[in-house]
Amino acid sequence: PVDLSGTWNMVSNENFEGYMLALGIDFATRKIAKMVKPQKVIKQNGDSFTIQTLSTFRNYLVQFKIGEEFDEDTKGLDNRKCKSLVTWDNDRLTCIQKGEKANRGWTHWIEGDELYLEMFCEGQVCKQRFQRA
Ligand code: RET
Secondary structure: OOOOOEEEEEEEEEOHHHHHHHOOOOHHHHHHHHHOOOEEEEEEEOOEEEEEEEOOOOOEEEEEEOOOOEEEEOOOOOOOEEEEEEEEEOOEEEEEEEOOOOOOEEEEEEEOOEEEEEEEEOOEEEEEEEEEO
């Protein structure tokens, strides 16, 4: 079974700007967010996950169980409420974030020694890559 647990440092970040624009994130936040290299701290315990996105500017925390829809408050990001559901799509951890924004969600997977994260919203895709800290 796949285990995404660990501390991961961002090494690349493609089209974060387009993704943030699709979310309607304000100019000032985008300018700072573009500069930071967040760290992901993932704790995977059976079907339970804690995913922390840590940066010098702001942090974001999400906790969920596979297959159980939860209320997500994207506080500090675009400050919206979503009904979010995370499932395994083969070896890819995939989330659909139902709410005001169409086609919103993300996918995490491991390839080689690297963690990949794709976040999508209304046709914009941001591609991030992480290596173990
Ligand atoms: C930062 C800095 C402050 C502004 C913005 C940020 C974006 C964070 C994002 C986090 C996504 C987390 C996911 C977790 C699920 O596993 C870096 C906190 C906009 C987009 C997909």
